[in-house]
Amino acid sequence: MTQALTPDGVMNGNEPPVVEPVVVEPVVVAEQPAAIAEPTEPTVQVGAAAVTEAPPTREPVRLIGGPPPGPATLVADDACAWFGTRLVLEGVDLVMPAGMVTALIGPSGCGKSTFLRMLNRMHELVPSAAFAGHIRLDGDDIYDAKIRAQDVRKRIGMVFQKPNPFPAMSIRENVLAGLKLARVKCSDKDGLVEQSLIRAGLWREVKDRLSSPGGALSGGQQQRLCIARSLAVQPNVLLMDEPCSALDPTSTGRVEETIAELRDQVTIVIVTHNMQQAQRVSDFCAFFLAGENEPGRVVEQGPTEVMFSSPVDPRTLAYVQGRFG
Amino acid sequence: MSTDVLTPAASDRQPRRIKSVSSRVDRWFDRITLSSGLFVLVLLILVGVFLLQRSRMALSESGLSFFTREGWRTDVRPPEIGVLGLLTGTVIVATIAVTFAVPLGVLSALFITEYTSARFRGYLTSMVDLLAAIPSLIFGLWGFLYLSPQMAPLSEWIAHNFGWIPIFSVDKGARYTSSMFIAGTVVALMVVPIIASVVREVFAQTPPGEKEAALALGSTRWGMIKTVVLPFGKGGIIGGSMLGLGRALGETIAVALLLPQVPEITAKILQTGGATVSGFIVLRAGADAFTTSGLMAAGLVLFLITLGTNMIASVVVSRSRSGAGVDL
Ligand SMILES: Nc1ncnc2c1ncn2[C@@H]1O[C@H](COP(=O)(O)OP(=O)(O)O)[C@@H](O)[C@H]1O
Ligand SMILES: [Mg+2]
Numbered sequence: 001m002t003q004a005l006t007p008d009g010v011m012n013g014n015e016p017p018v019v020e021p022v023v024v025e026p027v028v029v030a031e032q033p034a035a036i037a038e039p040t041e042p043t044v045q046v047g048a049a050a051v052t053e054a055p056p057t058r059e060p061v062r063l064i065g066g067p068p069p070g071p072a073t074l075v076a077d078d079a080c081a082w083f084g085t086r087l088v089l090e091g092v093d094l095v096m097p098a099g100m101v102t103a104l105i106g107p108s109g110c111g112k113s114t115f116l117r118m119l120n121r122m123h124e125l126v127p128s129a130a131f132a133g134h135i136r137l138d139g140d141d142i143y144d145a146k147i148r149a150q151d152v153r154k155r156i157g158m159v160f161q162k163p164n165p166f167p168a169m170s171i172r173e174n175v176l177a178g179l180k181l182a183r184v185k186c187s188d189k190d191g192l193v194e195q196s197l198i199r200a201g202l203w204r205e206v207k208d209r210l211s212s213p214g215g216a217l218s219g220g221q222q223q224r225l226c227i228a229r230s231l232a233v234q235p236n237v238l239l240m241d242e243p244c245s246a247l248d249p250t251s252t253g254r255v256e257e258t259i260a261e262l263r264d265q266v267t268i269v270i271v272t273h274n275m276q277q278a279q280r281v282s283d284f285c286a287f288f289l290a291g292e293n294e295p296g297r298v299v300e301q302g303p304t305e306v307m308f309s310s311p312v313d314p315r316t317l318a319y320v321q322g323r324f325g
Numbered sequence: 326m327s328t329d330v331l332t333p334a335a336s337d338r339q340p341r342r343i344k345s346v347s348s349r350v351d352r353w354f355d356r357i358t359l360s361s362g363l364f365v366l367v368l369l370i371l372v373g374v375f376l377l378q379r380s381r382m383a384l385s386e387s388g389l390s391f392f393t394r395e396g397w398r399t400d401v402r403p404p405e406i407g408v409l410g411l412l413t414g415t416v417i418v419a420t421i422a423v424t425f426a427v428p429l430g431v432l433s434a435l436f437i438t439e440y441t442s443a444r445f446r447g448y449l450t451s452m453v454d455l456l457a458a459i460p461s462l463i464f465g466l467w468g469f470l471y472l473s474p475q476m477a478p479l480s481e482w483i484a485h486n487f488g489w490i491p492i493f494s495v496d497k498g499a500r501y502t503s504s505m506f507i508a509g510t511v512v513a514l515m516v517v518p519i520i521a522s523v524v525r526e527v528f529a530q531t532p533p534g535e536k537e538a539a540l541a542l543g544s545t546r547w548g549m550i551k552t553v554v555l556p557f558g559k560g561g562i563i564g565g566s567m568l569g570l571g572r573a574l575g576e577t578i579a580v581a582l583l584l585p586q587v588p589e590i591t592a593k594i595l596q597t598g599g600a601t602v603s604g605f606i607v608l609r610a611g612a613d614a615f616t617t618s619g620l621m622a623a624g625l626v627l628f629l630i631t632l633g634t635n636m637i638a639s640v641v642v643s644r645s646r647s648g649a650g651v652d653l
Contacts (some may be wrong), residue, residue, distance in 0.1 A: 122541060127443055154543030164534035168556055168646070181552060182543030226538070232541060 031158040061192040063234055067155040069265040071098040072138040072236035074119060074156070079133035080295075081114050081123060089114050090295040092133070094286055096237070101259060101268040103304065105319070106288030111296030112271045115288070116239050119269065120156035121149040137236070154182045156237040157230035162246055163222035167215025171197075171206050174214040174225055178233040192232055195299040199265070200228035201258040209284070220251020227258060231266070238262065240270040244277065256281050275320055279308055287316045367602070371608040373628065377463075380622030383615060391622060397588045398607075399616050408602070408626055410588030414505060415596060415601040415627070418580060419573035421509025422516050426573075427566045430520030438519075438528040439550060450525070457518035465579030468511035473583065477501040478512065480595040492592050495651040499596035506594045508583040508601075512576045523568060527561025528554055560645015567638030571631045580604035602627040 034188040074096040081089040089111035091292055096102040106114045117123040119135055121142060127293045135142050165174050177192045179186055186192050193210065197203035202224040206217070223243060230238055240259075244252040259268055259281045272278050280286060290296035300307065300316045311317050318324040347355070382389055387406055394407020472504050480501040487493040496502075531554050539549040555562075580586075581604035588600045606620045 120541065122537065125537070125540065150543045150545055153541055158541040160537065160541075162534055164532070164538040166538070166552065177539075180332065181539055181548045204623060229538075229542070293539035311620060 037085040040073050061186060061188050061195050063179075065191075066182075066184040066186075066234050066237055069234065070236065071265065073098040073156070074237055074267060074269065075136040076115070076119070076199070077134040077135075077136065079115065079118060079135060080131070081118055082125065082128075082130040083114075086132040087295040088290075089118075091298050092298050094301060096267060096269050097284070098138075098267050099264050100235075101263055101270060101281050102284045102286065103282035104269065104271045104288060105273075105278050105289075106296070106299075107277070107319070108273070108325075109296075110290040111290040112288050113241050114296075116158075116241050116271055118267060119237070119239055120158055121152050122158065124149065150182070154184070154233060155235055156239060157233065157235035159230055159238065159240040159243045161222070161242040163219055163226050163246065165214035165217070165225050167213060169214055170200050170211045171214050171216050171217070171225060172210040175228050175232050178229055182233050184233055184318060196228040196232040197225075198226045199258070199262060200232050201254050202228055218251070220247045220254060223247060223251065223255060224258065227255070231262070235266060237267040237269065240268065242271050242273060245273065252277070266299065275308075275322060279304060287311075287313075289315060289319075289321060341439070349444075356581070369632075371620050373625075376621055376625040376628055380618055380625050383618035385623045386615070388618075391619075392626075395588060395590045397619075399613070399619075404615060404619075405589075406616075408529030408623045410590050410624055411600050411602045411605050412626065413590045413592075414584070414588070414599040415574055415603075417505050417592065417598065418509045418576075418584075418601055419511060419570055421506060421594065422512035422573040423566055423570050425510060425513035426516040426520055426569050427562070430517045430565065431524055431562055433517070433521045434525035434528055435550060435554070437525050438531075439546065439554065450522075453518050453521050453525075456514075457522070459515075461515055461576060462578045464511055464515055468507065468579060469582045472511060473502045473507050476507050480504060480506055484595045493500040495593055495596040499593075501595060501597070503583060503585055503597045504595050505584065505599040508580050508599065511583060512573050512581050515579065516573050519572055520565040520569040523560060523565030524561050527558045527565075527642075531557045533588060557646065560642050563644070564638045567634050567641065571634045571638065574601055574631050574634065575627065576601075577603040577607050581607045 030174060071254040076092050076094040076096075079089065079092040079094075080087065092115060094102075104115065106112055114123060118131060123129050123131060130144065137152070137155060140147070142156075163303075163312075172193050175196050176189060178184070179189075194203060194207075197206065202221060205221060206225075214222065218227060223246070227243075228236075228307060244255050249253065256277065258268065262268060270278075270281065272281075282301065282304045285304045287299045287307065288296050289299045298315045300311055302311075306317060308320050311320065315324070337488045383406060386403065387394070390405075391407055393409055394405060395413075396405065396407060396412040397410065431448075433453060435501065437446055437453070441449060478501075483493055484499075484501070494637045535553045535557070536549055539553050540546075544552070580601045584599045584601065584604055585597060586600040586605050586608050587598065588605065589598060591598060602623050606624055607618060609620055611617075612620075
């Protein structure tokens, strides 16, 4: 029975193989494109869960010169943002607790992306951008004059709306790209590639073609490759800006599973326009809203169930019920 | 029964050409663009035919030795003319020019696209483009009157310290002005704006998503440039360099002023000496019929070489990922 859990039959006496939860396909399985259909590996029903992909999990691969391990708490304190002289975001106070998934919701143009980009100092790459307030990562202000933006971004990774793998690099090189760029060392590169791809839920689909170019994958696979690439540097926080908006429902389902599995390893902040998705994946929720010619503000925030069942502000209720925005 | 519905009659399945009726404007546009394209092609062929015709006398007189002889003597009977000494100088000067111009052009393109603020980007771009507008005669005069005497001590220093490297060695009692090194440097300055503007255009098309991806991984700006911008712009760099090489090979007035234009096969770039095809042609033009024919033959060789480099350049650029939208 346990033998069947490990497809290649390698057992480690000391460590029980980690059982990964079943890959739950969304309801739209019928539309699943043939390219994503994979050779099914022996699956075993264990109560409600079946094992689909779990090579014997080793010790997590260690990095040298990387961020301190484990998820971190991110706190925004009176954060404001300008483009030129236009204030687009005002007075955001938000706690994104360690090891939790925080969803940012709200109509488009209300400053969710801007807020997300302030969290890892990508905001300042826009020439006219300005910022006020504090963002604290486990207590340290990331906008402190002594702290370099690169070091912040090493600890706070980002996945973008449009999948952006390095197209000329192989899948393997893509996963390892962050090491070279962030000057992080790793003695077990193969292990790191495998671990990152497993965490991103892509290992099974690409393990036999790690040397083919990253640009040749489907959109959903590319997005998971980008997630794997961000995870390889082992950040404390992962920011995701509408990671599924360019994906088909099957790939979206995969990414959501990935988020669920990553929860205890990294703090996740996700922007989404999909209310069901916010409900499915997040523990906390913040509702952003911008009035006409007014900067965006956080109207309401709290645990996801409360935000979706009994929000205080009528605008939140209207938005989560899809009646507005 | 149902198969009848699913498989249409075989005749319907024939692939057919789809005809579209184009509007009058489009038809005229097609004709005009086609004819201007053809005009350029015809012009190119006409120039080639003209050169071939005019060089027939010299080529039939000298035969294959035209391509293997170093010197150029029309005072002996029969005249001994050859293009090899000229070609050596041409290639060396162009190589020196490209060696200096490529890093300079690529770096200035990088500075313009990646490092300056949006305000300075415009100024710098037009300044670099203005450099291209300076007539080469001005460059030549400036090089001859100012740069050549200024650079002579540098040449002397290099020869003194690195003379053991063959190309930096000099003959005893050699002078250091009017050398291929100086001529190459001046030509490099003329080529930089060409390389810079091709490369800049390519760099500017780097997908912003990939740049952000690199930065979001904790990269420095230079790390991002190394992993994203330079690989993306590789085709543009190669193509722009080839284009610059083409220009350097054909450069005329400046080298006519800067080099003694005595054909010889030598790689001693620091000392006075050297000749190039185009510089030589300019100085000897208007001589007797046979010399003119010989110059035409030399011109034909240069024409074919520059045509070749430019064609390779455009193929390289258009085949690269970045060059699809750039026309040379
Ligand atoms: N680079 C930029 N320059 C100027 N204004 C911008 C820029 N990016 C976003 N904005 C403005 O900032 C506001 C918030 O945008 P954004 O954060 O992208 O909204 P969201 O992600 O919630 O849809 C919008 O009004 C938008 O027009
Ligand atoms: Mg957005």
